[in-house]
Amino acid sequence: MRLDVNALGVFYRIAREGAGLAAGRLTRMTGVETRVGVTKLNFMRGEEIRRDFEDGSEKVGVRVKLTGGLDGHSIVVFERESAFRIVETLLSESSDEFDQMTQSATTEVGHIMNSGFIDGWADVLETVIDVSTPEFVAGASAEPFFADIEEAPGDDDLALLFQSQIEAVGTEIGFSHYLFPRQETMARLLEQLRTNEGIEYNKLDGFDRMAEQGAEEVAKTATTLTGIETNVEIRRLNFVSLETIPETVSNETLVGVAFEFDGTPSGYLLFLFDEESAYEIADAMIPMGLDENEGFGEMGKSAIMELGNIMASGFLDGWANVLDTAIDHSTPEFIHDIGAAAVDPVIIQLGENQDFAFVFDTVVTADGREFDCDIYAIPDESDLERALNDLDVDRIDETPTTAKFEEVENS
Template sequence: MRVDVRALGACNRLTQRGAEQAADAVAELTGTDLAVEVTGASVASGEDLAEAFAGRESIGVSVGLSGGLDGEAVLAFDAAHADALLSLLPGGASMGRSAVTEVGNIALGGFLDGWANYLGRAIDMTPPRYFEADGAAVLPDGALAGDGVFLFESRLDSATTDLDFAIYMLPDSAAFRDLIVGKTAPAAAAGAEGAAGDTGGSAPGANTAVPYESLSTFASLAKRGSANAADNIAMMTGLDTSVEVSRLRFVPLADIPAEVGVEPYAGTVFELQGEIGGYLAILFEESSAEAVAASMLPTEPDDPLGGMAENALCELGNVMTSGFIDGWANVLGTSISHSPPEFVHDMGSATISPLVAALGRRQDYGFVIDAAIRTAGVQARCDVYALPNERELAAALSSLSEV
């Protein structure tokens, strides 16, 4: 099976619009303005999903799907904000889980309307099931047993109250497979924006069909590269280091700066060169950058992020980047090099925005590898964002399937 990247973009736009309809439904019930922060599709194994959801406590509603699309959809609120949610719902304080179940049912119905309209077939929902769950238990039964499953995820937030929540959908029907391999006729959308034939920013005629098996392989490579990068931190700093989470996601490029946020980061940025171009950013939270740099220097620097620390972080970034992409080159049978490190010290969104703008001239969506790496002792955190060129990655993955 070959995944058409343009069709996957169309599915992502359906998810975005569905999340906006869900936000409107919840806003009407609660009187709180909500915004869709980010929407994307993750390609991950069950183990990856378990890691990504570790430490979360959620309440919410799940529904089974059948008819136009089989699978399951979930609406999950942060359990820590349960009281705030109930206080906003009509009769919520007295109705408890019944109120949550009702809002979940209405919001998920709105979320799925766009998918049903696009498919031209009704999507039947089972009665909503209320849950209280830890970690990945929020996901449908069987999700963690998959190898390279697609998980559509939308996160929504309120600027005025603690009312952030997420919608997850794991489709498993033939109808979804037809969508992502580009078989469903654009006419099914009857003039709706974002039909499966939409180029999604790719050049006309560009090869954007990626073998599913190769995409799953690349997700595994991404995780292995994250582990190599963590090992290189440990080697150079002497600090025990581990990968907290690593995922391959397909997201709108325009959403990435907001997702990274406005907190100050320090680190390095590289341009990838060779048959797969793009960018790789290694960003430490500011205090983490200071601690990691200090662990690499013989004496404490006068300026925690001055010249000596900058040189140390650039040296570390060089070694991490090589470890991150070497596995890609070996498995894909191609050459991938990188530019000298560019030291950055700014808000995360300000660092990522120029990279997104450069890629955005050629594509609207991209496969993003994000990894969170933690070191023991100094409690440092490092976020790695790999942004490969979509068409060059697709061509390399297609070649891999032919070997």
């Protein structure tokens, strides 16, 4: 199976259109104004999909089987409380248990949402997609939702998963849509939509594994520098529209560093912490600690820039070693801004040449505490395609990732 950016871009636009149709139908059915949240094409391993569901909260869903122009399964998943709020809107009565009536109402809403998503695919692909009778599912783990679905990936398998979110404005109602297409269907569609030779799917799997190795190197160097046991984990590789990246950034004061890197591939790398996490990390890095009267200050800025430089080297040196190429990165640019403003300059520069980006979702845990840290590794799409075509997947596990870095001068 081969893919290229054009084909993934078409898939993204189809998923976005389907989400719009689903949102409109939810509004007509409930009278509640809705808006489409972030739509993502996720490359996720099965263990990460299951982890998303095992957060301790009860969920309910409505799933259908798809045949015809698109084979697979489509599932709409609600948090349990969101489902009850929708039922309350429809039936004008509250409930905290799923009896026959509330289950029927939830199933009806989920079926209409599924149909909206699937109609978006059918319209753009100019095909007919048949939808089975909806099935109500519930549970606090992934098993009731995915265990018996053939298209669901195994723990170590990298799957192409479509996720869309719709939010009801002014309420706490929200849900996610998961589309598990059959691999044979995706291969056929990719063949139709590709505009160039593209890259083999297993090369993208290799790129994901490269990022995981880079994350391990980041964790080692961060632990050495701060004295705090640190773990950095890549959760998934997302293919997203550049314009939606600011929507994913927390609307709070952020501290971080940004780099531009050149070589094969080139692109941008950002590390963003919430202000409290950045302060704690900087305080741990400085032998005498930060001066509480000065707040973050110049010493804190210098510490975060030094950490960012080491983290960047951990990522990029590992990539360069595996790709057998050279990747140089700029001196770190310090960021201290609110929400989307922290990423807007990078998005504007990238947007001059491309509409979409591959972005890694990452979790940083230090001393048992999960820090609010996002790592955006955004390679230039054309450079990435060239690099992956030349990638020898067997080199990934054989090549050591040894980070090299220089001290950062305080500016």
